[in-house]
Amino acid sequence: MNLISKISPQNRILNHARLIAEEVLKKEDEYTHFSDQELINKSDDIIEYLANNNPLDDRLVESLCIIREVIYRVHNKRAFKVQLIGAIIVYFGDFAEMMTGEGKTLTLVLVAYLNALYKKGVHMVTVNEYLVKVGAEFATPALNFLNMSVGQITANMNEYEKRNNYDCDITYTTNSELGFDYLRDNMVTNYNSKVQRGLWFAIVDEGDSVLIDEARTPLIISGEPQEEIGNYVKADRFVKTLYPQDFTLDPESQSVALTESGVEKAQKFFNTKNYYNFENSDIIHKVTNALRANFTFFNGREYIVKKDDEGEDVIALVDQSTGRIMEGRSYSAGLQQAIQAKEQIKIEPENLTVATITYQSLFRLYKKLAAVSGTAITEVEEFLNIYNMVVVTIPTNKPIRRIDHPDYVFDNKRTKWKYVIADVIRRHENGQPILIGTASVEDSEILHQLLERVNIPHEVLNAKNHAREAEIVARAGEYKAVTIATNMAGRGTDIKLSPESLEAGGLCVIGTERSDSRRIDNQLRGRAGRQGDIGESRFFISMEDTLFSRFATDNLAKADDKLSEDVISTKFFTRLLNNTQKKVESLNYDTRKNLIDYDHVLSNQRELIYKQRDKILVSSDNKDILYRMLDSVIDDIIYQSHNEPNEDIIDVKKLIDLATQNIFYDNYLNHDEYYGLDLDEIKTKLKNDCISFFEQKEQLMTPGIFNQILSEIMISNIDEEWTKHLDVTSKIREGVNLRAYEQKAPLNIYVEDSDKLFEKLKHDVAWKTVCSIGKINYVHQEYDKVNNEFIINDNEIIDNDNVIDFENTDHSLISEQEIEDSLVNIDELNDQNTKNENND
Structure with a gap:
């Protein structure tokens, strides 16, 4: 093994970036002497250079020198070497791990400029609108200086505002709004209504939060409610009758299922002989959700109950990584309704999913993807395998002076809280600012009450009190400040220390429980000791904490003789803690990997659907698609017209009847023309008759109207069948693990079933489209063969068995004037036909 092969990919990338950064620093004096206009001219020259398909790598140093000097001129801040290194790593499409306080905002402006030079659109993605505003406001002066536009997307913008902002060279947006805009763009019925101009390059700030923590929660756009709500209440009422022996709960996977006694109770409660019979699939679905809602989802942890604007109690989801309320989000597949039934609040009917995507699938659509965060190295394998990004830790600009004390471990929570309060009192008396991280809203409120009893002033930041988030966090570094924050990680606001706070020892971070992930714990620690400041951190944990009670039960018995009422800190508990967190991280990674395996199937299908829509x-002419659909329909008609048992003989009468019933008007087809033809000749003849029939319809309309009607019918049918497909495949996926009797891997079963359903989707879209076009026209459904003409009926369109009234129908692609223009005057048409016959 040679020396080069021994160097890790991370070190190779870091060394390469360091060399480029050093070249930039060497040219600092040279660029300080350029005038503003000279810098602008140099930037414009690089844009022109790239427009001629030249690579930016050849002029990367020059580009970095330009933007570094411009940022200094507008902000009086000159990028440090470590910020240049971070920007270079992100530019090449990898993940830069930059510690809190190292200047990620400035680093991201460097990268935004580099990629904006290509003029293809850069998306700067972050976790909330506050950070969107902060990032965009910092970037705008420097990028405007170089004639580049900066936009920012907020949820309350209209279509016009969003399109203008997405059209900018650099657009700041939240991950959720980006995803929902993508889904909405693929639901439009007019291509010009789209707001995004494509997915070329995305830089994800707080990348671990977006790409990992939120990876399991898909974005969903819902349609109209689809069913009654009574069964949710009934399922919840049943679950509340169960005893512990009636169900099993796996604390690691948080899966819950009925035991044999539970099944017997279910059969009696729902009056069915076989609980697992297919006809009970809806009951099973609702009982499963009721079990999860009652035994694995808890108020104050996964969600809270709060008042909406009208004073009604509603369920609000809590982001498990940040403690923030996820506004506008709800659980899917009936889980939201199960929780509403559990909490005895108003149950909203379950909506039908009309569009959905996971963040994993969304960000893998980009031609180029990169990310930055303060903590990512623990998930290095996942970022490489799923997103093809190497995580590189960027050295800090100044040495880290924070002291990370060993954990204190206790037998129970009561003792833990006693020691936490004692530590807070001691530090508060010395004036040291304290940030206390809790794992749940419930814990934050317990701590709040304990601090009130000892008369220590403090602020509380949790999902119930998030409106003042930025203000509370910004003041957390003041002298004697005490701040309680639920899941502090990823808050995104700097905690600046006053001189008095530094004198008192800097910020002290106290963790009251270890997270499932080392990464989240590191984020909490990282709030102290920013930019070389002094600071401290310590975790107070107990054997009753969720991490141990769920994932380390087998090892707790060994710890009994090592625990007492006093604090303990031993290598045994350190090793137990680290191993437990690694175990949980591995389980969570497997879950996300499993999600990708399933989502990959739907992702490919979604891509095909969206490309077809576009x-x-x-x-301007979709008849080629119509005729391909026609081939499928004709094959079906011919198949259904075979004379059995001899499949080579076609029943012509049956074929004509089927074709007329589904496509043509009465008496349009001539039976005699089909007798004596072989199978291939019949197929060709029927297709030609269909095409001729469609062309006659088109001739009766103003040019372009037929294609508009055809497009609208196709889009409508595709959307309707795609919605059905999403509903059915989600139910299959939910129950696939119960089909062990098939002796196949659940994923393989899902793939097979999903593929069959997708073929059915295409088949149904083809049939509905061909039949609709066949039966739709501004004419009566009977065809007059004697006069060779259609009989016009101005206000009706025949659509199979349904009459659609154009005057009362919303047609986004067809204006009323266009409809009127397309209603051909039949008298003029007859006059023209008469003249033609006389001429003949």
Whole structure:
């Protein structure tokens, strides 16, 4: 093994970035002497250079020198070497791990400029609108200086505002709004209504939060409610009758299922002989959700109950990584309704999913993806395997002076809280600012009450009190400040220390419970000791904490003789803690990996559907798609017209009847023309008759109207069948693990079933489209063969068995004037036909 092969990819990337950064620093004096206009001219020259398909790598140092000097001129801040290194790593599409306080905001402006030079659009993605505003406001002066536009997306913008902001060279947006805009863009019925201009390059700030922590929660756009709510209440009422022996709960996977006695009770409660019978699939679905809602989801942890604007109690989801309320988000597949039933609040009918995507699938659509965060190294394998990004830890600009004390371990929570309060009192008396991280809203409120009893003033930041977040966090470094924060990680606001606070020892971070992930704990620690400040951190943990009670039960018995009422800190508990966290991280990674395996199937299908929609919306002639659909329909009609048992013989009467019933008007087809033809000739003849029939319809309309009607019918049918597909595949996925009797891997079963359903989707879209076009026209459904003409009926369109009234129908692609223009005057048409016959 040679020396080069021994060097890790991280070190190779870091060394390469360091060399480029050093070249930039060497040219600092040279660029300080350029005038503003000279810098602008140099930037414009690089843009022109790239427009001619040249690579930016050749002029990377020059580009960094330009933007570094411009940032200094507008902000009086010159990028440090470590910020240049971070920017270079992100530019090449990797993940830069930069400690809190190292200047990620400035680093991201460097990267934004580099990629904006290509003029293809750069998306700067972060976790909330506050950070969108902060990032955009810092970037705008420097990038405007170089004639580049900066936009920012907020949820309350209209379509016009969003399109203008997405059209900018650099656009700051939240991950959720980006995803929902992508889904909405693929639901439009007019291509020009889209707001995004494509997914070229994305830089994800707080990348671990977006790409890992939120990876399991798909974005969902819902349609109209689909069912009654009574069964949710009934399922919840049943679950509340169960005893511990009636169900099993796996604390690691948080899966819950009925035991044999539970099944017997279910059969009696729901009056069914076989609980697992297929006809009970809806009951099973609702009982499963009721079990999860009652035994694995808890108020104050996964969600809270709060008042909405009208004073009604509602369920609000809590982000488990940040403690923030996830506004506008709800659980899918009936879980939200199960929790509402559990909490005895108003149950909203379950909505039908019309569009959905996971963040994993969304960000893998980009041509280029990179990320930055303060903590990512513990998930290095996942970022490489799923997102093809190498995580590189960037050295800090100044040495870290924070002291990370060993954990204090206790037998129970009561003792833990006693020692936490004692430590807070001691530090508060010395004036040291303290930030206390809790794992749940419930714990933050317990701590709040304990601090009130000892008369220590403090602030509380949790999902119930998030409106003043930025203000509370910003003041957490003041002298004698005490701040309680639920899941502090990823808050994104700097904690600046006053001189008195530094004199008192800097910020002290106290963790009251270890997270499932070392990364989240590191984020909490990282709030102290920023930019070389002094600071401290310590975790107070007990054997009753969730991490141990769920994942380390087998090892707790060994700890009994090592625990007492006093604090303990031993290598045994350190090793137990680290091993438990690694175990949980591995389980969570497997869960996310499993999600990707399943989502990959749906992702491929979604991509095909969205590409087909786009092709239909932009095309001025979609008859080629119609005729391909027609081939499928004709094959079906011919198959259904075979004379059994001899499949080579076609029943012509049956074929004509089927074709007329589904496509043509009465008496349009001539039976005699089909007798004596072989199978291939019949297929060709029927297709030609269909095409001729469709062309006659088109001739009766103003040019372009037929394609507009065809496009609208196609889009409507695709959307309707895609919605059904999402609903059915989600139910299959939910129950696939119960199909062990098939002796196949659950994923393989899901893939097979999903593929069959997708083929059915295409088949149904083809049939509905061909039949609709066949039966739709501004004419009566009977065709007059004697006069060779259609009989016009101005206000009706025949659509299979349904009459659609154009005057009362919303047609986004067809204006009323266009409809009127397309209603051809039949008398003029007859006059023209008469003249033609006389001429003949």
